[in-house]
Amino acid sequence: MRYKSRKNWLKTIGSARSIERLCQEWMRVKILVQKFGGTSVATSEMRNYAANHIERALSDGYRVVVVVSAMGRRGEPYATDTLLSMFENASSVSPRDMDIIMSCGEAISAVVFSSLLRSRGHEVTVMNGAQAGIITTKDFTNARVLEVNPTRILHELGQNRIVVVMGFQGVTPEGDITTLGRGGSDTTATALGVALDAEYVDIFTDVEGIMTADPRIVTNAKRIRQVTYSEICNLAYQGAKVIHPRAVEIAMQKNIPIRVRSTALEDEGTLVTSHVSFLETHVVHDQLITGVTQTTHVTRLLIPASGKDGARVFRIMAEHNISVDFISVQEGKVAYTVPNTKADLAVRLLNESGYSVEVLPDCAKVSCVGAAIAGTPGVMARIYTALAEENVEILQFADSHTTMWCLVRMDQMETAVRALHREFCLEELVQQNVSR
DSSP states (O other), X not given: OEEOOHHHHHTTSSOHHHHHHHHHHHHTOEEEEEEEOGGGSSSHHHHHHHHHHHHHHHHTTEEEEEEEOOSSSTTSTTSHHHHHTTOSOGGGSOHHHHHHHHTHHHHHHXXXXXXXXXXXXXXXXXXXXXXXXXXXXSOTTSOOEEEEOOHHHHHHHHTTOEEEEETTEEEOTTOOEEEOOTTHHHXXXXXXXXXXXXXXXXXXXXXXXXXXXXXXXXXXOOBOSEEEHHHHHHHHHTTOOSSOHHHHHHHHTTTOOEEEEETTOOSOOEEEESSOOGGGHHHHTSSXXXXXXXXXXXXXXXXXOOHHHHHHHHHHHHHTTOOOEEEEEETTEEEEEEEHHHHHHHHHHHHHTTOOOEEEEEEEEEEEEOGGGTTOTXXXXXXXXXXXXXXXXXXXXXXXXXEEEEEEEGGGHHHHHHHHHHHTTHHHHHHHHHTO
C-alpha cells in the first residue's frame, strides 16, 4: 500500500524555488482527521456535538478532514443495513452493484453534515472515496486500500476549507466503486491520516474511549487513558468493537496516533500509540492485563482426526467460507469454534465427509489482553483460580505473548468477565493512576 506524501506531491508542480517554499509551508500545517461514526451523525443533536469538535480543532490551528459513516444503525432510514434490506433476494445482486448501493449511506451523511457546517459559517468541500484519492483492490464489498493520493484534499485544505470525506468507500484503478468491509470508515480515516501525515486521527463514537471491559457487563469498568497499537488490535480482534483492527494496523505504519473519543464529551478519550507515557506506565506495562473482552455466540466442534484429517477439515471449512477460531490440535482430535450461525452447515459438511462431530453450542470466548503477559509467570494460574471460585467451567484454553483465551458456556460469560476484571484489579489500578 502506497501513500503519496505531501512533499512528494509538491515535487510534481512548479519551480524548484516554489516547491521548497510550499514544502516549508505545508510542513508547518497541522492536519487532523476526525471520523464520526453512525451514531455520531444520526441526529441533529449529535451532528451539532460533532461540529463543536471540528470547530475546537479549527480554533487550535488544525486543518480538518472529516470522515463520516452512514447515519444511524440498522432500522434507521439511511443506515447501510437498512439500504440492504430493500432487496428481497440479495443473492441476485452482483457484488459490484452491491457496493454501489452500500456507498449511498455515506453520501447522504456527508452532504447532510456539510450543510450543517456551512450553516455555521464554514467553507466545506464534500468528496467521495474516489475524489479523496482512495484506490483499492477489486474485492467488492471487502476491498483493501492500495494507495491514497491526497492531492485534491491538500488543495482544498490550502483554501482553508473543511474537507468532508465519505467513509467506507474507494475506487478501483478502473473507476469502479468499492466498499471496505466491516470498520471501513475507520480504515478510511487512518489511511487518510497516514497519507496526510496527520498529527492525530480522532475516532468519535458513542462511548468515552477504550474501556477495561464492556461496561454493560462490568459496571465499574474504567476508561483506559493510553494503550499501544498491539494491545488495541488484540482487544479489537477478540471482540471489542470500538475501532477496527485493520484501521489500527494502517496507522501503525507511520506511528500516527489515534484518539478514541466520545462525540458527546470534550474529553480526549483513549490515546492509541506505539508507546505509553511515564504517567501511564502503571496502566499498561506494570499492570498485567489491559482489558478483558469477549466474543459471543460461538459453537465448539470436536472431531476425532489425525494430522492429515485436520488439514482436510479446515480445507472443507475454508471452501464454504466458514471462519474458524480457537483452534486446538492434539493427538487424535481437533477442536475449534465457528459462529453459531454457521454451526449447522459446518456439522452437515463434516458428516457428509465422513467425520463424527461432538457439538457444544452457544459458547463464548473470554480474552485477557495485556503487553505485560509475555514472560510473566502465574497469569494462567490466576485466571484458572478466579474462574474456579465462580464455578465457571473452562472448556478450552489458549495463550499467546499478549493474550490469554478461555472458552466458556455462554450463560457463564458475564460471570467470567467480571471475575477476571476483578482478579486483575483493573478498575482500581486505572483509578489510582488517573488520580495522580
